[in-house]
Each structure stands twice: as structure tokens, then as C-alpha cells.
Amino acid sequence: MIELTVNGQKRQIDADGDTPLLWVLRDDLGMTGTKYGCGIAQCGACSVMIDGTVTRSCVTPVESVASAQITTIEAVEADPVGARVVEAWVKHQVPQCGYCQSGQVMAATSLLKQKAKPSDADVEAAMTNLCRCGTYNAIKAAVRDVAGLAATQEHGA
Structure with missing residues (x-):
């Protein structure tokens, strides 16, 4: 056991x-x-x-x-950072098929718990999960939103 x-x-x-x-x-x-x-x-x-x-x-x-x-x-929403990540995922309509999204949310939550204001390079280095639907721009926008950072031009995708 x-x-x-x-x-x-x-x-x-x-x-x-x-x-x-x-x-x-x-x-x-x-x-x-x-x-x-x-x-x-x-x-x-x-x-x-x-x-x-x-x-x-x-x-x-x-x-x-x-x-x-x-x-x-x-249980990710039991954590205040995790709850904000899930809220941003909904706000930015990140998921398409949704299959990879639980892993994406976990990666974003871990990043934001370790670094509240990550740089774009930090986000790119941490968010290495694959998304076959290509929602990377929405993922980046949602992470930046939780971090309180200005939206990037990629958000329009």
C-alpha cells in the first residue's frame, strides 16, 4: 500500500x-x-x-x-490562483476541443504561483504543453490577464 x-x-x-x-x-x-x-x-x-x-x-x-x-x-479552483486561472480561461474562451486544457491550466497555475508577474519569456518557457487546436495566443492572453499585465497584440487570434 x-x-x-x-x-x-x-x-x-x-x-x-x-x-x-x-x-x-x-x-x-x-x-x-x-x-x-x-x-x-x-x-x-x-x-x-x-x-x-x-x-x-x-x-x-x-x-x-x-x-x-x-x-x-x-481541486485547482480551491487555490485562489487556480481559481483566477480558470476564470481567465473562460473569459478568454481558451478551450476549443478542451482535451489539453486541464494540463494547460495546471501549468499556468504553477507558473503564476511561482512568479506572479511573469515576462512573456517566462510564459513561453513555462507553457510548453501541446495544443492541437492552436489556442496558444488565447492561453498567453489568459495568463497575462491573471498576472495583471497588458494584453498583447496576439490576443486577437
Whole structure:
């Protein structure tokens, strides 16, 4: 048995230690907001926060996060920064298909918790999740909005 703290709740999981956190969240805990995308930590659909840092859960062994605070999209709005990110996502109509958006929201929340006023370079460096619908300009506008920064010309897309 492995004890995890997910969204502030202690959970006992009966899983092999090398099982990816993604599958424990989805299959054992029923938290399907975290998505499977590529399985090799490239796309970011599986992003969660581990002790506040955005992490790809598809390649994170569950035993490696047994003593960590895991936050998933299901609880991101319980955090004031996460709530503001979700509000900005709605305001800027970021999602199209929506598949990658839970990972995008987690990445943006992590960034803004670490750096309240990120530069454009900070946003570009942190927001590396893939979006097949190409909502990158809206994502950047939403992040800048939460940070209280002036809108960029790309927002019109």
C-alpha cells in the first residue's frame, strides 16, 4: 500500500511503486480530469502539480510522490490562483476541443504561483504543453490577464 495526499486528502493505494501517477489518479481514484496524451512526458495533457510544481504524471512513478502534495485539475479552483486561472480561461474562451486544457491550466497555475508577474519569456518557457487546436495566443492572453499585465497584440487570434 502506498499513501498519497491528493487534493488535500490522504488516500491509500494498492499499486506497484513504478505505476505512473496518471493511471493511479484515473483508474484507482477516478479522477479523470488529468488526461493521457502521449505517455512520454512531451504533450503535457497529464500535468498535475507536485508540491506546487507542474509535473507530467504519465512518467512519474507513484512511489516517488508518496510524501508529496499532489494537486489535480479537480481541486485547482480551491487555490485562489487556480481559481483566477480558470476564470481567465473562460473569459478568454481558451478551450476549443478542451482535451489539453486541464494540463494547460495546471501549468499556468504553477507558473503564476511561482512568479506572479511573469515576462512573456517566462510564459513561453513555462507553457510548453501541446495544443492541437492552436489556442496558444488565447492561453498567453489568459495568463497575462491573471498576472495583471497588458494584453498583447496576439490576443486577437
